[in-house]
Amino acid sequence: MNALFFRLQHRYAPYLFVAPFVILFLTFTLYPIAKSLSLSFYITNGPKSQVFVGWDNFRFLWGDPAFHRAVWNTCTYALTSVFLQLPLSLGLALLLNSRLVKGRNFFRFGFFSPHLVGQVFVAVLFSVVFIPKFGLLNRVLHALVGTAIDTKWLGNPELVMPALVLTSLWMYVGFNMIYFLAALQSVDRELYEAAQVDGAGAFKQFVHVTLPGIRSVAVFVTVLSTIGSFQLFELPYVMLSNTAGPDNSGLTVVMYLFQNGFIAGDLGYASAIGWTLTMGVLVISLAQMRLTGTWKRED
Amino acid sequence: MGWQRFGLHAVLVLCSVVMLTPMVWLVAATIKGPDDLFHYLFFPSPSRFSLYNFRQLFEQIPYVRFMINSLFVAGATVLVQLFFSSLGGFALAKYEFKGKRLIMVLMLTTMMIPAQVMLAPMYELIYAMGLVDSYWGLIIPGAVSVFGMFLFRQSMLDLPDDLLQAGRIDGCTELRLYWDVVLPVQRPMIGAFCLIAFMGSWNNFLWPQIILHSQERFTLPIGLNQMVGLYAQEYGAMMAGTLLAVLPVVLLFFLLQKEFISGLTAGAVKG
Numbered sequence: 001m002n003a004l005f006f007r008l009q010h011r012y013a014p015y016l017f018v019a020p021f022v023i024l025f026l027t028f029t030l031y032p033i034a035k036s037l038s039l040s041f042y043i044t045n046g047p048k049s050q051v052f053v054g055w056d057n058f059r060f061l062w063g064d065p066a067f068h069r070a071v072w073n074t075c076t077y078a079l080t081s082v083f084l085q086l087p088l089s090l091g092l093a094l095l096l097n098s099r100l101v102k103g104r105n106f107f108r109f110g111f112f113s114p115h116l117v118g119q120v121f122v123a124v125l126f127s128v129v130f131i132p133k134f135g136l137l138n139r140v141l142h143a144l145v146g147t148a149i150d151t152k153w154l155g156n157p158e159l160v161m162p163a164l165v166l167t168s169l170w171m172y173v174g175f176n177m178i179y180f181l182a183a184l185q186s187v188d189r190e191l192y193e194a195a196q197v198d199g200a201g202a203f204k205q206f207v208h209v210t211l212p213g214i215r216s217v218a219v220f221v222t223v224l225s226t227i228g229s230f231q232l233f234e235l236p237y238v239m240l241s242n243t244a245g246p247d248n249s250g251l252t253v254v255m256y257l258f259q260n261g262f263i264a265g266d267l268g269y270a271s272a273i274g275w276t277l278t279m280g281v282l283v284i285s286l287a288q289m290r291l292t293g294t295w296k297r298e299d
Numbered sequence: 300m301g302w303q304r305f306g307l308h309a310v311l312v313l314c315s316v317v318m319l320t321p322m323v324w325l326v327a328a329t330i331k332g333p334d335d336l337f338h339y340l341f342f343p344s345p346s347r348f349s350l351y352n353f354r355q356l357f358e359q360i361p362y363v364r365f366m367i368n369s370l371f372v373a374g375a376t377v378l379v380q381l382f383f384s385s386l387g388g389f390a391l392a393k394y395e396f397k398g399k400r401l402i403m404v405l406m407l408t409t410m411m412i413p414a415q416v417m418l419a420p421m422y423e424l425i426y427a428m429g430l431v432d433s434y435w436g437l438i439i440p441g442a443v444s445v446f447g448m449f450l451f452r453q454s455m456l457d458l459p460d461d462l463l464q465a466g467r468i469d470g471c472t473e474l475r476l477y478w479d480v481v482l483p484v485q486r487p488m489i490g491a492f493c494l495i496a497f498m499g500s501w502n503n504f505l506w507p508q509i510i511l512h513s514q515e516r517f518t519l520p521i522g523l524n525q526m527v528g529l530y531a532q533e534y535g536a537m538m539a540g541t542l543l544a545v546l547p548v549v550l551l552f553f554l555l556q557k558e559f560i561s562g563l564t565a566g567a568v569k570g
Contacts, residue, residue, distance in 0.1 A: 013473030017390035020383040032417035110315035118502025120520035134337035267419035274416030
């Protein structure tokens with residue numbers, strides 16, 4: 001009897017251990033995803049009244065200028081975070097990885113520390129950094145150029161996106177640097193020595209030793225920050241005092257979803273936006289993994 | 300070599316200054332009176348230090364209440380996530396069972412699908428369960444962290460099977476093994492995960508914003524955001540609220556920083 005209990009508990013233990021994940025996955029992931037697909041064919045008004053409209057939500061979305069604006073803004077932000085922020089992170093990591101550096105831990109903490117301030121709090125802080133006349137940014141610019149600067153960073157539709165990008169650089173450059181630095185430190189030093197013996201200069205070493213050595217991490221970071229940037233919401237929403245900014249210049253896809261679903265109460269349209277976002281993100285991240293030749297296989 | 304070393308450090312110092320200036324500015328702003336706030340760029344002379352902003356903060360909004368709410372929600376979330384994620388990670392790392400591959404695939408998919416697509420049905424679900432405007436509505440849907448399961452699986456792969464086998468021969472049930480043998484040696488990863496989970500919950504905005512309706516239940520991000528809307532000109536008080544909201548995370552970071560950096564990068568570098 002006791003032996004039987006022991007065998008059974010050994011056999012069924014793993015199922016029990018993953019059960020919480022499975023239950024939550026079914027209830028709070030699989031069901032909502034399926035439900036949101038069906039919801040996207042309805043016009044709803046709060047959780048109770050629903051009218052089936054077929055493809056109308058998607059058709060409307062296709063011609064919705066506000067949605068176009070949101071997609072444009074989100075893509076701009078995502079592109080800058082991949083092509084501006086990640087190279088900067090890698091650059092900082094390369095500098096920090098140099099053998100000449102003294103006080104590496106201090107610098108690492110210094111660069112990383114903005115990430116400890118969460119998105120909403122960063123947004124509150126930077127909403128004040130960007131105020132005209134007295135904000136930190138304009139004061140610093142004033143000190144640099146010598147004349148008083150009165151730029152309305154968050155009031156000028158042309159400048160809202162640059163302000164957002166600047167904020168996210170501050171918040172994420174050091175964070176992504178941590179990944180690159182760890183990857184760089186795991187590259188075998190002997191490979192560099194071998195390359196040096198073969199007469200490879202700094203650039204050749206970077207291309208032939210460093211890049212292959214950090215490739216899997218680079219792909220991981222790129223995919224994660226792309227997915228993350230497409231979900232941009234908190235920064236603009238809080239920085240722009242819960243609005244989309246002048247001329248919708250700070251409107252993002254998720255913000256548009258939130259506005260439609262939870263302020264206007266049309267969960268159906270919100271779901272259509274959500275599905276469009278999901279398809280976009282999936283296609284882009286799969287393409288990234290394909291292009292970089294990384295089909296992550298789990299063994 | 301000398302100038303190279305100097306140039307390198309000059310660039311690093313410059314970058315650190317850029318990164319740290321907004322924070323110094325934040326700290327300075329909190330201890331200036333309303334007249335000094337924009338008069339001095341950073342710190343005035345110590346004789347002009349003032350607690351005005353903190354007084355404003357506590358008078359205008361129930362800040363302490365928000366802080367307690369946040370601590371409660373984040374604390375509960377961390378404990379629940381820690382338990383379920385490490386348990387799941389253990390199963391994935393050290394057992395062979397039917398459906399294991401499927402579970403791994405489902406986990407990867409979950410991580411790639413933007414959570415926002417689920418917002419509308421999740422709201423309906425939480426509404427149907429009667430959990431709108433309650434902390435359960437925050438804690439239950441996030442009770443298992445997929446990222447955490449990956450982290451724990453990754454670090455538990457290195458556990459020697461002999462150790463587990465020895466425990467079994469001594470008569471440990473599998474749950475006992477997890478509790479008495481596996482968890483104690485996972486200390487560093489537990490530390491890392493606690494910080495990651497705490498930060499996730501502490502900074503969580505969109506979902507709480509949707510389901511929390513009454514002010515006395517607001518967490519800090521929700522409460523502070525509301526304040527920005529209501530008292531847009533109270534820059535000093537806003538800065539004070541931001542500073543106090545960041546302190547718990549900073550404190551926890553200093554307690555756990557070693558584990559955190561290694562935990563954060565473990566999954567990426569190994570996998």
